[in-house]
Amino acid sequence: MTARCEAASPADTSSSGTPSEADEPGPAALLSAAECVLFDFDGPLCRLFAGRPAAGVAARLAEGLSALGCDPEVLAARTDDPLALLQEVAKHHGDGPVTARAEWLLTAEETQAAAGATPTEHALELIGALDAGGWKQAVTTNNSPVAVARFLRRHHASAPAAEHIHGRTSDPALLKPDPHCLVRALESTGTAAAAAVMIGDSPADCLAAKAVGVPFIGYAVNERKRRALEDVGARCSVRSLRGLLETARQRVRSREPGAGPPGAGSRG
Known part of the structure; x- marks a missing residue:
């Protein structure tokens, strides 16, 4: 214990x-x-996401990746946790352009969130x-x-x-x-x-x-x-x-x- x-x-x-x-x-x-x-x-x-809810970040991330042909099942699995979504994308797509784009999109979201983080x-x-x-x-x-x-x-x-x-x-x-x-x-x-x-x-x-x-x-x-x-x-x-x-x-x-x-x- x-x-x-x-x-x-x-x-x-x-x-x-x-x-x-x-x-x-x-x-x-x-x-x-x-x-x-x-x-x-x-x-x-x-x-970090006090004024920019994580679920919304994950949804925008999924939307952006959908246009790149990311597997819809991967995007649906982790719609409320952007970091978990990034990990799922990496597991499915490896270190290719889809994963690189996911990381770029998440960095942009986090950087915007940091401007108003409590x-x-x-x-x-x-x-x-x-x-x-x-x-x-x-x-x-x-x-x-x-x-x-x-x-x-x-x-x-x-x-x-x-x-x-x-x-x-x-x-x-x-x-x-x-x-x-x-x-x-x-x-x-x-x-x-x-x-x-x-x-x-x-x-x-x-x-x-x-x-x-x-x-x-x-x-x-x-x-x-x-x-x-x-x-x-x-x-x-x-x-x-x-x-x-x-x-x-x-x-x-x-x-x-x-x-x-x-x-x-x-x-x-």
């Missing part, structure tokens, strides 16, 4: 109460021990506090890196830097749960897997992190999401980023003049 850890904060003090869970490091401990934070994008950082509560503040506290940061996502960059520029976020945005490539087979984007992020930041932590909201995020030995903090805004993460082995989850933000701010305060040496994981 997986343990449930909840980040404590002034507004969220719930935690597991069983003795077996006491040995599991909580989210604050995982963050404090890390040198680098790997963020999933849609969920932990923003609601930031997740406390996410932008957390990015800033992590940067000030000395953590390295990267984005590891199944979405287009172009969309991520547009979102971060729109909110004047200087971190994660562009070279640490690792998103979808031209090969849909490398989408999470394949750990490809995590491996690239660890390489680009010069971080060992055990010295990083990933914040993600999907089973695919958790499985990708487990595949390379990166500790994982689930972002689960409801019980359904928490149970889905637990089902694939996630041992810690948070309902809000507020507790993690406070942990980061504590390190920032500790780095101020007269506060003593910086905490573990700060940049040299």
